[in-house]
Amino acid sequence: MLNDVLIFKKIKDGDIETFEQVFRQYYLPLYMYSFGIIGRKDAAEEIVQELFYVLWRDR
Incomplete structure (x- = not known):
């Protein structure tokens, strides 16, 4: 939990490397989850993107 708080603090502070790390770690699981619900590859990709x-814009 503390690690998550630190990660989001770094992203809020504009740490692009941390953001990219989170992106690489969670893109595929989030894509798979959204694809499982929607069933359309293009829509699932768009949702995750x-x-x-x-997340980055409103950090």
């Missing part, structure tokens, strides 16, 4: 975009 939008999620990470908003």
Whole structure:
């Protein structure tokens, strides 16, 4: 839990390397989850990309 707080603090502070690490770690699981619900590859990719975009934009 403390590690998660540190990760999000780094992202909030603009640490692009930490953001990229989170992106690489969670992109595929999030994509698989959204694809399982939606069943469309393009829509699932767009949802996950939008999620990470908003995370970085609103950090």
